[in-house]
Amino acid sequence: MKRTLLIVGILLLGTALLVAEPALNGISGYIVTPTAEVVESGRKLAISTGYSMLYGDRGLAHLPFIHLSFPVDVEVAFAVDTMTETDLLLSAKWKFVETRGTSFALGTNLQLLEVSDTNTFGIQGYFVSTFRNTLMDLPTKSSIMVGYSWKQGTKPLSNIDFAIGLETMLFPSKLKNHLALLLDFGNISYSLNPSGGNAQNRGLVNVGLRVPAFKLFPSTTMSFDVRALDLFDHAGRAVSISTALTFRP
Numbered sequence: 001m002k003r004t005l006l007i008v009g010i011l012l013l014g015t016a017l018l019v020a021e022p023a024l025n026g027i028s029g030y031i032v033t034p035t036a037e038v039v040e041s042g043r044k045l046a047i048s049t050g051y052s053m054l055y056g057d058r059g060l061a062h063l064p065f066i067h068l069s070f071p072v073d074v075e076v077a078f079a080v081d082t083m084t085e086t087d088l089l090l091s092a093k094w095k096f097v098e099t100r101g102t103s104f105a106l107g108t109n110l111q112l113l114e115v116s117d118t119n120t121f122g123i124q125g126y127f128v129s130t131f132r133n134t135l136m137d138l139p140t141k142s143s144i145m146v147g148y149s150w151k152q153g154t155k156p157l158s159n160i161d162f163a164i165g166l167e168t169m170l171f172p173s174k175l176k177n178h179l180a181l182l183l184d185f186g187n188i189s190y191s192l193n194p195s196g197g198n199a200q201n202r203g204l205v206n207v208g209l210r211v212p213a214f215k216l217f218p219s220t221t222m223s224f225d226v227r228a229l230d231l232f233d234h235a236g237r238a239v240s241i242s243t244a245l246t247f248r249p
Contacts, residue, residue: 021213021223022244024052024190025109026065026077027091031206031227031240032197033165033184035143036105036130038095039069039246048246056196056229056238059083063195067244083195088112102131113151113193122151122192126161139177141167151192161188167210182208182227196238197229204230208240219248 021039023029028039039046048067053060065079073095081087093107104127111122126147133140142165149159163186170179184206189199197204208227215221227240 021210021225022048022050022065022067022077022242024054024063024079024194024227024240024242025089025091026050026063026067026079027093027107027109028067028069028075030143030165030167030182030184031208031225031229032188032190033143033145033163033186034091034093034105034107034126034128035141035165036095036103036128038073038075038093038105039067041069041071041248043071044249045070046246046248048244050242050244052225052240052242054196054229054238054240057235058195061195063242065244067246081191081193081195085113085117085193086115087191087193088115089191102129104129107147109191111191111193113191120152120193122149124149124161124188124192135166135168139169139172145186145188147188149188149192159187162186163188178211178214180210180212182206182210182225196236196240198236200236204236205232207231213244213246221246 027034029035046069052063061083063079063081065077067077069075075093077091079089090110093105095103095105097104107126109124113120126145128143128145130143145163147161165184168181169177170181187199187203189197206229211224213221213223223244225242229238230236
């Protein structure tokens, strides 16, 4: 079962023609924190696919994903988190308003954890706001997220979630906005059973570098991320590299 899911994930990668800027669960965001923005789809839809490799104290994990963005400001993502066990992550986000450069969205991440073993169900729901500003005169995108998590076998509303995310362009005049610093902080992970960077009802700091989506062809873009999760803790640290492609037919 795990091998089959991994093969499916790799095949999904092979269907891509372009890249987005996803968080680890495949939805557009920073490292684990989502944004209130959605991938621009044009008149039809945008199709993105990508892969994240994550290495931590539990070993090496693979996270392939596929992402769809629709003209109605809705995006969905399906990711597979596979290591010694396999988790399925289905994310969705709806940007319901944008005013004066500030976006607001509602989102959820439905999870089937430890597939073919315990088949545990979990859900994360959230509200997020994203706005543009400057940080030390550098162009910055900031997000604030609040929500809750529930996992089968725990009490309802057992974990109130909070996170902030920043994406700051580094040396924009010299690098022409081709390199960004990622930072997010909160008490959430990309899933309720993460292969690395487990918040465990506490705060953690994640940092990374991003090559924002750049054009390969007229309707195709690509992006790259390098990330360090749970950087300042004594245990649970992990590193990740990822790439994503986006195609607008």
